[in-house]
Amino acid sequence: MTVLYHPATVFALSLLCGWAVYLFGRALAPASRVIGGKLKTYACGENVEADSFPTAYHLYHAAFIFTLLDVMALVLGTVTGTAIVWMVAAYLLVGLVAIIILFKD
Amino acid sequence: MLDGLVKWARAKSPWVCHLNCGSCNGCDIEIVAALMPRFDLERFGVLLEGSPRHADVLLATGPVTRQIKDRVIRIYEQMADPKFVIAIGTCGVSGAPFYPGYNILGGVDTAIPVDMYVPGCPARPDAISYGVLKLLATLDPQAEKLVQEIEARGDTRGLVYTPEQMAEQREDTEAARG
Numbered sequence: 001m002t003v004l005y006h007p008a009t010v011f012a013l014s015l016l017c018g019w020a021v022y023l024f025g026r027a028l029a030p031a032s033r034v035i036g037g038k039l040k041t042y043a044c045g046e047n048v049e050a051d052s053f054p055t056a057y058h059l060y061h062a063a064f065i066f067t068l069l070d071v072m073a074l075v076l077g078t079v080t081g082t083a084i085v086w087m088v089a090a091y092l093l094v095g096l097v098a099i100i101i102l103f104k105d
Numbered sequence: 106m107l108d109g110l111v112k113w114a115r116a117k118s119p120w121v122c123h124l125n126c127g128s129c130n131g132c133d134i135e136i137v138a139a140l141m142p143r144f145d146l147e148r149f150g151v152l153l154e155g156s157p158r159h160a161d162v163l164l165a166t167g168p169v170t171r172q173i174k175d176r177v178i179r180i181y182e183q184m185a186d187p188k189f190v191i192a193i194g195t196c197g198v199s200g201a202p203f204y205p206g207y208n209i210l211g212g213v214d215t216a217i218p219v220d221m222y223v224p225g226c227p228a229r230p231d232a233i234s235y236g237v238l239k240l241l242a243t244l245d246p247q248a249e250k251l252v253q254e255i256e257a258r259g260d261t262r263g264l265v266y267t268p269e270q271m272a273e274q275r276e277d278t279e280a281a282r283g
Contacts, residue, residue, distance in 0.1 A: 028111050029185075036182040042158055045176030 061102055068098055115161065115187075116245030118150040119237070122160030122184070126177055126213060127203075128167025131227035132194035136164055139230035139237075146234050149241060149248070157184045162240065164233075165213040166193045168200035172208070174216050181217040189220045191236050194228045198271070214268075222266040229264075236265040 003009055041048050072095045079088060123136055139146045140153055154160045157180045169177060181190070192198050192213040200211035213219050223236040235255065241248035255261060266274060 027107065028114075030187060033186060037179040038182050040179065040183070042156060042183050045173070045180045047175070047179065 064102060065099060068095060068102075112244060116150075116241055116248065118152065119162050119189075119241060120152045120154045120160045121162040121164050121237070122154050122157045123164045124157075124166070124177065124180060126165055126167040126173050126197065126216075127170040127209075128194060128196060132166040132197065132225075135227045135230045136166070136193065136233060139233040144230045144234050146237060149238065151237060157181075160184055161188060162237070163188065163190045163217075164193055165190060165217075165219075166197050168196040168203045169210045169213060169216045170208050171210060174210055177213070177216040189240055190217055191221045191223060191233075191240060192219045193223045193233060193236070195224050195226045198222045198224045198266075219268060219271075222268075222271050224263070224266070232264040235261065239265050239267075 037047070041050075072092070075091065076088065123133065125133055138144060140151070151162075157163065161184075163181065163184060165177070181188070190213065195201050196203060197213045200209050200215070203209045204211050210216065221236045221240045223232050225232055228236075235252075238248055238255070239252055242252045243249075
């Protein structure tokens with residue numbers, strides 16, 4: 001029974017459910033006809049090009065590092081007393097590598 | 106069985122998107138009136154959507170202007186298949202009284218194919234409801250029964266035109282003009 005509650009089983013089941021919903025939708029939907037502006041961004045009928053909306057990426061790094069730190073703090077804050085120390089250390093190391101990669105340029 | 110399920114779902118939840126091609130706003134207000142509790146178009150499962158990506162039926166009002174033609178086509182192309190268009194109001198049907206103005210191309214069918222015409226200036230909300238119901242009748246036998254019931258109850262001539270009826274009407278008008 002505990003196998004059912006294992007995160008890996010839950011993840012696999014969720015993935016299967018997602019695929020099932022997707023395949024059911026595909027079976028119901030009529031064949032896609034890509035005509036004219038079908039795949040274009042919807043902008044109330046306007047013909048927009050990608051460069052019409054320059055995205056400000058300069059704040060992306062800052063937002064990402066805060067996300068990383070928040071997630072790491074949440075994980076470390078909810079670590080149980082029986083956690084293996086070297087696993088926690090490995091997790092911190094992976095986080096550190098992610099931050100280094102983020103700012104290597 | 107799957108086809109039956111799809112047909113049932115499609116007929117019971119026709120989501121609509123409203124597009125003003127150049128209308129004076131008269132018909133647009135009537136569309137709102139048709140959706141409100143008095144006429145309650147929503148009882149047929151109709152839901153007003155903000156994006157044509159999520160809509161099955163395009164409720165187009167007003168004459169098609171030269172400026173909006175490309176936009177109307179693009180919006181129509183961006184709708185998911187199968188899609189339907191209802192031209193609402195006399196301007197949406199033929200462009201009148203603005204046709205043939207320098208900036209007017211005509212009715213909605215000058216840009217995209219139309220499945221149902223609801224004339225009127227502005228189109229009455231009950232006529233709009235009837236138009237939507239007539240469109241649904243092509244998909245759902247229950248809606249067809251309801252249309253027959255409505256037609257048996259009173260005179261519905263001139264409220265809604267199918268593309269074939271509209272073509273006949275236009276031929277008659279041309280013949281009368283000589």
